[in-house]
Amino acid sequence: MTPESLSPLPGPRVGASQLEDLARHPDAAVRAAVAAHPNTPPEVVGQLAAEFPGEVLGNPALPLLRLAQPGLVQGWPRETVLTLVRHPAAPAWLRAYAQRHPRAEFQEALAVRPDLSHADLHALLGHAAWQVRARLAGRPDLPPDVLEALTVDPDYGVRVTVAARPDLPAAATGALRQDPSLDVRQVLARVGRVAPSQGQE
Structure with a gap:
């Protein structure tokens, strides 16, 4: 058994369905890792964004998710998006979205x-x-x-x-x-x- 299999933190090869389950884990560190994981489904990323805005904004897959779904943040809760806009790591595209809203x-x-x-x-x-x-x-x-x-x-x-x-x-x-x-x-x-x-x- 590998150390990765013993850890509740998602490894780099964890799939979307397992990440969706881990998004409900009682350990905040696990949920934060899911928010930052590039394999996390976009709807799950949106659910975790209010609690872990920095992790979501730093998720390496976020630019690709935006390309695949141009209206990505429009489907997220309003308060969640406002939290992301206020965050120091908010990218230029999100600030422009807020300016036009x-x-x-x-x-x-x-x-x-x-x-x-x-x-x-x-x-x-x-x-x-x-x-x-x-x-x-x-x-x-x-x-x-x-x-x-x-x-x-x-x-x-x-x-x-x-x-x-x-x-x-x-x-x-x-x-x-x-x-x-x-x-x-x-x-x-x-x-x-x-x-x-x-x-x-």
């Missing part, structure tokens, strides 16, 4: 990624959903021009997020002191920048 929550997931380019930030800055822009406003690494635009965003919910930033520049603080939203001014007051007196909600 009609549901704004996919762009919200993109907005928190630390690896966005300046062009990506500006694309999200023009998003119609204020929730996406608010996610952007909460990033710790905003370029000055993006932060300046968010400071005068038409939605007060975005400006509230800007006002709560610990690194708010003096110019942005001055602009938000004159904000017509009481909520924005109250956030400034809570962080010790201004009292919420002038203006109406």
Whole structure:
């Protein structure tokens, strides 16, 4: 009997049906190995992706699965795909899929990624959903021009997020002191920048 046959971890020659059984194994290490295995059926990969996003994104067969099934991730649960989009290892094709998705929550997931380019930030800055822009406003690494635009965003919910930033520049603080939203001014007051007196909600 070989050491491989004694181990519950799937070896390189394990077939799809056995991998499908091992996907229900009580040991998380076994399930993680199944998620990363190139012989795992695509539907099983999708079932394991929420629990093991890094293993699924690192599965060497994933590019081939996409070629065989161009709509692969569209058949996976929404929350699973959002988890993959947020993951640091999310590939360019998955980020592009999220950028084009009609549901704004996919762009919200993109907005928190630390690896966005300046062009990506500006694309999200023009998003119609204020929730996406608010996610952007909460990033710790905003370029000055993006932060300046968010400071005068038409939605007060975005400006509230800007006002709560610990690194708010003096110019942005001055602009938000004159904000017509009481909520924005109250956030400034809570962080010790201004009292919420002038203006109406």
